[in-house]
Amino acid sequence: MREQNKKAALQFKNVDFHYKNTEGKIPILKNLNFSVADGEFVSIIGASGSGKSTIFRLIVGLEALTSGSICLNEKAVDNRSGKVGYMPQQDLLMPWRTVQQNAALPLELKKENHLDRKTVKNLLEAFGLKGYENKYPHELSGGMRQRVSFLRATLSGSNVLLLDEPFSALDAMTKLYMQEWLLEQWEQQQSTILFITHDISEALFLSDRIFVITETPITALKEIEVPLERPRRQQDLDKKEVTELKNNLLEQFRTRV
Amino acid sequence: MKNYLYSIILITIFLFIWETGARFVHTSFILPAPTEIAMKLWELKVELLLYHLPVTLVIIAIGLGISLVLGIALAISMNISKTLEQAIYPILITSQTIPIIALAPIFVLWFGYSIWSKVIVTIIITFFPITVSTFDGFQSTSKELKELFQTLGATKRQLFFKLEVPSALPSFFSGLKVAVPMSVIGAAIGEWLGAQAGLGYFSRRMMTQFNGAGVFAPIVILSLIGILLFITVVLLEKNILKWRRF
Numbered sequence: 235m236r237e238q239n240k241k242a243a244l245q246f247k248n249v250d251f252h253y254k255n256t257e258g259k260i261p262i263l264k265n266l267n268f269s270v271a272d273g274e275f276v277s278i279i280g281a282s283g284s285g286k287s288t289i290f291r292l293i294v295g296l297e298a299l300t301s302g303s304i305c306l307n308e309k310a311v312d313n314r315s316g317k318v319g320y321m322p323q324q325d326l327l328m329p330w331r332t333v334q335q336n337a338a339l340p341l342e343l344k345k346e347n348h349l350d351r352k353t354v355k356n357l358l359e360a361f362g363l364k365g366y367e368n369k370y371p372h373e374l375s376g377g378m379r380q381r382v383s384f385l386r387a388t389l390s391g392s393n394v395l396l397l398d399e400p401f402s403a404l405d406a407m408t409k410l411y412m413q414e415w416l417l418e419q420w421e422q423q424q425s426t427i428l429f430i431t432h433d434i435s436e437a438l439f440l441s442d443r444i445f446v447i448t449e450t451p452i453t454a455l456k457e458i459e460v461p462l463e464r465p466r467r468q469q470d471l472d473k474k475e476v477t478e479l480k481n482n483l484l485e486q487f488r489t490r491v
Numbered sequence: 492m493k494n495y496l497y498s499i500i501l502i503t504i505f506l507f508i509w510e511t512g513a514r515f516v517h518t519s520f521i522l523p524a525p526t527e528i529a530m531k532l533w534e535l536k537v538e539l540l541l542y543h544l545p546v547t548l549v550i551i552a553i554g555l556g557i558s559l560v561l562g563i564a565l566a567i568s569m570n571i572s573k574t575l576e577q578a579i580y581p582i583l584i585t586s587q588t589i590p591i592i593a594l595a596p597i598f599v600l601w602f603g604y605s606i607w608s609k610v611i612v613t614i615i616i617t618f619f620p621i622t623v624s625t626f627d628g629f630q631s632t633s634k635e636l637k638e639l640f641q642t643l644g645a646t647k648r649q650l651f652f653k654l655e656v657p658s659a660l661p662s663f664f665s666g667l668k669v670a671v672p673m674s675v676i677g678a679a680i681g682e683w684l685g686a687q688a689g690l691g692y693f694s695r696r697m698m699t700q701f702n703g704a705g706v707f708a709p710i711v712i713l714s715l716i717g718i719l720l721f722i723t724v725v726l727l728e729k730n731i732l733k734w735r736r737f
């Protein structure tokens with residue numbers, strides 16, 4: 235298993251948040267606390283509309299906290315735009331940019347153009363996109379587009395990556411392949427990943443810990459340790475303690491629907 | 492070329508029917524045959540191409556140029572300011588119900604036979620498609636991509652040049668493809684109403700002389716200008732929007 239130092243990469247401290255609409259306030263988070271360690275892989279699962287994406291939107295600064303604070307690397311940061319790598323629910327590539335230009339966007343926006351060519355070229359190769367540098371998004375498969383989008387998130391230069399259901403649109407085979415690929419990248423880059431998914435098997439296969447959202451407004455996340463060593467293989471999901479855990483989780487969601 | 496085969500066949504049939512019809516009716520001051528027009532064109536080539544064509548081209552160029560500058564500027568302003576959009580956009584749409592051609596004589600009253608009366612007609616007729624299509628293009632910018640730029644810490648300027656402008660380009664080109672042939676119509680109408688030179692003026696002068704072929708000859712050239720301008724825009728579009736599957 236990969237070594238984890240105890241430092242926290244991301245922390246929520248007494249965070250309150252509500253959306254406003256014409257009828258009034260819709261509370262989503264109430265005095266929420268949680269912490270993700272540096273180098274950890276954490277999945278968030280919860281019913282549709284339970285507030286998973288909202289947690290990400292708060293972290294990247296697209297929504298403003300009502301109260302409380304969010305810490306990055308143990309420091310409270312108020313303006314977090316540009317400070318966390320974010321891969322939104324769709325791949326969101328720009329159709330007028332080539333693979334390389336899409337991936338390099340964060341560098342370009344930070345005016346770190348000197349990094350563009352070499353870094354991006356090498357990374358594209360590492361991400362299995364060699365030979366596709368100058369292709370446009372519509373010429374790629376779904377899995378490839380996800381990899382470009384993931385590379386772009388990586389290039390934001392942050393050690394914290396937020397991935398919002400990145401594989402939900404992929405077919406089962408590609409999905410399995412991408413999961414293994416993602417673990418490889420994570421191990422190489424030593425990043426901290428927060429991963430939203432609807433797929434319990436996916437969460438079990440990938441994560442060190444799983445955060446389960448049991449109710450909205452969210453007052454606490456139910457934290458579950460995944461009892462699996464690394465490196466993992468898909469077969470490991472058939473182990474008894476894992477199948478039990480899985481059935482447990484499924485049961486919880488069934489009663490809630 | 493193969494794509495145009497059926498159109499070419501259709502036009503050939505049309506010209507053939509026109510030719511036989513015209514010869515049968517035999518009133519060339521109302522309905523000149525295509526061959527008569529072609530002959531007239533050849534006969535008048537020096538006068539039309541060297542004297543009248545440049546005058547019309549200048550009107551088209553100035554009119555389109557000003558229209559582009561004003562239209563794009565207004566589209567950008569409306570995109571930046573919601574208030575401006577709410578104030579101007581409805582007026583812009585409503586203004587299209589005004590029969591501009593009926594208003595054209597007023598411009599002749601105001602600007603006389605100078606080039607500006609024709610330029611104004613051209614601007615008014617092309618301003619709308621350019622402004623509205625550019626503005627709609629800006630508005631079509633994906634909200635999700637905007638948010639992505641925000642999360643990457645993009646400045647307003649970066650957002651504009653790297654996201655909004657590329658998003659607006661396809662729609663802008665659609666508008667330009669509509670505006671370009673209209674600019675030819677605008678210039679011709681302007682000249683029709685009051686001018687001392689130009690293809691529109693020449694056509695009208697021939698009308699007063701009951702010279703049917705002479706009316707049509709400059710119109711053929713006007714259509715050719717329209718077609719050439721249109722093709723230029725299409726080529727430009729294909730070049731700039733390479734990423735699109737044409």
Ligand SMILES: Nc1ncnc2c1ncn2[C@@H]1O[C@H](COP(=O)(O)OP(=O)(O)OP(=O)(O)O)[C@@H](O)[C@H]1O
Pocket residue numbers: 253254255260262280281282283284285286287288289
């Ligand atoms: N801009 C908004 N204004 C008001 N309410 C909103 C807004 N955005 C989201 N909500 C509400 O907040 C709740 C949480 O939304 P969120 O997108 O975080 O859910 P989610 O868990 O990501 O769902 P899914 O799994 O379907 O993606 C939902 O009930 C949604 O209706």
Ligand SMILES: [Mg+2]
Pocket residue numbers: 286287288323398
């Ligand atoms: Mg969501």
